[in-house]
Amino acid sequence: MCDHTSIYIHIPFCVKKCVYCDFYSRTDLSLIPDYVTALQWEMENRSGLKGEINTVYFGGGTPSLLQINEVASLLKTIDAHFSVARDVEVTLEVNPGTVDLRYLKALKDIGINRLSIGVQSLKDDKLKFLGRIHTAGQAAGIVEDAGKAGFDDVSMDLIYGLPFETERTWLEDLTAAVRMMPSHLSCYMLTIEPGTPLEKQSRKGLIQPLDHQVMSALFKTTVQFLDASHYEHYEISNFSRGSQNRSKHNSKYWEMMPYYGFGAAAHAYDGRTRSWNYKSIHTYIKRIAAGRLPVEDREILTLEQKMMEMIMLRLRTREGLDLKKFQALFQVSFKDQFKVILASILDASFGVIKSDRLALTLDGKCHLNGIVEAFARHLF
Numbered sequence: 266m267c268d269h270t271s272i273y274i275h276i277p278f279c280v281k282k283c284v285y286c287d288f289y290s291r292t293d294l295s296l297i298p299d300y301v302t303a304l305q306w307e308m309e310n311r312s313g314l315k316g317e318i319n320t321v322y323f324g325g326g327t328p329s330l331l332q333i334n335e336v337a338s339l340l341k342t343i344d345a346h347f348s349v350a351r352d353v354e355v356t357l358e359v360n361p362g363t364v365d366l367r368y369l370k371a372l373k374d375i376g377i378n379r380l381s382i383g384v385q386s387l388k389d390d391k392l393k394f395l396g397r398i399h400t401a402g403q404a405a406g407i408v409e410d411a412g413k414a415g416f417d418d419v420s421m422d423l424i425y426g427l428p429f430e431t432e433r434t435w436l437e438d439l440t441a442a443v444r445m446m447p448s449h450l451s452c453y454m455l456t457i458e459p460g461t462p463l464e465k466q467s468r469k470g471l472i473q474p475l476d477h478q479v480m481s482a483l484f485k486t487t488v489q490f491l492d493a494s495h496y497e498h499y500e501i502s503n504f505s506r507g508s509q510n511r512s513k514h515n516s517k518y519w520e521m522m523p524y525y526g527f528g529a530a531a532h533a534y535d536g537r538t539r540s541w542n543y544k545s546i547h548t549y550i551k552r553i554a555a556g557r558l559p560v561e562d563r564e565i566l567t568l569e570q571k572m573m574e575m576i577m578l579r580l581r582t583r584e585g586l587d588l589k590k591f592q593a594l595f596q597v598s599f600k601d602q603f604k605v606i607l608a609s610i611l612d613a614s615f616g617v618i619k620s621d622r623l624a625l626t627l628d629g630k631c632h633l634n635g636i637v638e639a640f641a642r643h644l645f
């Protein structure tokens with residue numbers, strides 16, 4: 266077991282559902298007070314992992330819908346029931362349509378030290394298409410306010426690859442974002458998820474998603490532009506102004522470190538077993554009110570599942586997959602086990618092995634899904 270662990274707190278509430286989003290969240294905000302009480306109970310009753318907490322992450326949904334006193338009470342519960350590192354990274358996701366400068370200053374005062382702002386775009390037509398509740402002007406204003414409130418660590422989420430996106434519109438968006446000098450950028454390709462309004466539009470032929478080739482070109486544009494703007498591409502969708510500004514919390518997922526996950530639909534991992542909570546907010550609150558843990562199920566990861574996770578997560582990163590670590594963990598040589606797949610990755614120049622690490626090239630990253638599928642077919 267390692268020395269550090271993390272806490273993820275899921276806040277599954279949103280003002281309105283965005284058309285592309287398949288995350289679990291509800292728009293009935295009247296449930297928030299009972300939900301926060303239930304979260305506190307869950308944290309008080311599930312604190313079994315060893316090690317100091319060195320990252321806490323409020324994700325959603327829309328965590329910035331919580332009142333300041335609700336965030337503060339959750340932080341107090343963490344302090345009271347866990348051993349928290351002095352230099353803990355505490356991130357809260359912010360929807361620019363839900364906060365103002367006063368709220369951000371109050372977040373800073375109670376101990377939040379990193380913001381992840383769901384800007385998505387600095388263009389109103391893109392925001393409208395995505396069904397966001399804020400304008401580009403509001404989003405830019407909140408990024409500025411984050412600086413005024415004293416946050417040094419500010420990440421902006423952006424989405425690209427909308428049906429009408431061109432290299433020019435995406436570069437305009439990126440340029441506007443970089444001008445605001447965030448310490449971190451997450452740039453996500455728009456994907457059409459099953460069951461979303463966007464998928465319905467696509468099925469009816471109302472929108473024409475961009476094809477893989479165009480998406481790959483936009484991905485390369487992103488990497489090249491942000492590299493020239495001095496952002497380090499450290500994970501397939503993530504860029505930081507130097508390694509000190511990487512998301513410590515998310516980096517721990519990519520390193521397969523244990524974490525707690527609290528809240529409806531949250532997942533947790535203790536290094537051996539993965540468990541997940543009931544998705545429904547009502548079920549979550551009801552079970553806790555009856556004094557029962559909200560865990561719906563758990564599974565002990567098989568050796569193959571662990572191998573797959575390690576391959577899938579590490580190939581997303583700049584550092585890549587450590588082949589010696591793989592051998593030490595699984596007692597098999599990666600090169601022997603995946604001889605054919607590895608040869609085809611190297612032949613296609615989709616990956617390189619340097620200092621006993623396999624990392625994907627930019628072209629390889631454009632084919633990440635296919636590469637991961639090839640490993641999965643071999644293992645299962």
Ligand code: SF4
Pocket residue numbers: 278279280281282283286287288290325326327360383
């Ligand atoms: S605000 Fe975020 S979590 Fe909520 S619907 Fe939109 S994308 Fe999904």
